[in-house]
Amino acid sequence: MPPALPDHPPASARFLAIETSTDTLSLALGEARPGGALHRFSGAGGAQASTTLLPQVQALLDAAGWRLGDLDAIAFGRGPGSFTGLRTACAVAQGLAYGTRNARHPHGLPLLPVDTLLALAEQARADHAADGHPAPRHTAALLDARMDELYVAAYAHTPQGLVEIAPARLCAPAALAGWLADQGLDGPDTLLAGNAFGVYGDALGQLNGQRRSALPTAEALLRLAPGLLAAGRAVAARDALPLYVRDKVARTTAEREGSA
Structure with a gap:
């Protein structure tokens, strides 16, 4: 060993x-x-x-x-x-x-x-601080997952660093506002960080919280x-293993028809 x-x-x-x-x-x-x-x-x-x-x-x-x-x-x-x-x-x-x-x-x-979403949140934290902004209470990390979905996770800012409060999962852009509300992250003290805003701008346009592009x-x-x-x-x-979250790259014809 x-x-x-x-x-x-x-x-x-x-x-x-x-x-x-x-x-x-x-x-x-x-x-x-x-x-x-x-x-x-x-x-x-x-x-x-x-x-x-x-x-x-x-x-x-x-x-x-x-x-x-x-x-x-x-x-x-x-x-x-x-x-x-x-x-x-x-x-x-x-x-x-x-x-x-x-x-x-x-x-x-x-x-x-x-x-990956922890690294995204950490980069957003550093960029936010470098621009002179006070640390938010929470960061929601949003990464484009393609196929009209996002990878999302949430972190609390603490004196010991970022602490995960909601693990990585897939989320449809239209469902993100509800997910944020369920986590108590739909207020101005949450930083929304990632690369999803340009891709899903229409679906994310009404979200509350600060925004920052980050990878x-x-x-x-x-x-x-x-x-x-x-x-x-x-x-x-x-x-050492990858964390995929999404188990499949593509859905079958039956799955696509079933979700239509």
Whole structure:
């Protein structure tokens, strides 16, 4: 069995973050301490991510003067999101973890599978603060799931960070107002964050709350990684799995006719 992880990672802990759940490939490499070394890459995702990802990871390591064995963990966006993107991030993270075994990590690098909507909410929080706005009480993360649906989740802002209050689920745009009301999130102290406003503007036009366009990013994963590692959320490569939420990419003819 892999040895137990420390309760508190060192301030100099080093992380690689991989986020490919949308049409953007996002990578970040850095340390846990504030102002620690940070190297980043952003480019086209989707089908191109699988060919670009590994060379860019190596480029970031070279820029930092680090090797994979110098890392303490790899964080990756586990979903929900693009099926291809999630599989790519998970497979690459597993491969890097399995291939990096040394005295510090005899069983390979630990992995931190992070919910995509948590990373989206964290990026929105950071952008909101950078613009000088006070922190909202809650954030509802909204990610376009295609097929006229959204991935949604909700988080409370606390002194300890973002805390999930409603887990990821699928929601029709027209049903979002009701879902927000059911969660008590239909007021001005809720930040609605994501990439859904331009896609489903008509259906979302009457929603209450502040709005901010945002995507999950590797930098958000990097900020979340130390706390997740300290909380014991790291897993072995074999236990790292995507979170799809939607079980099927397409419905059958019978299913489509039944919902008409």
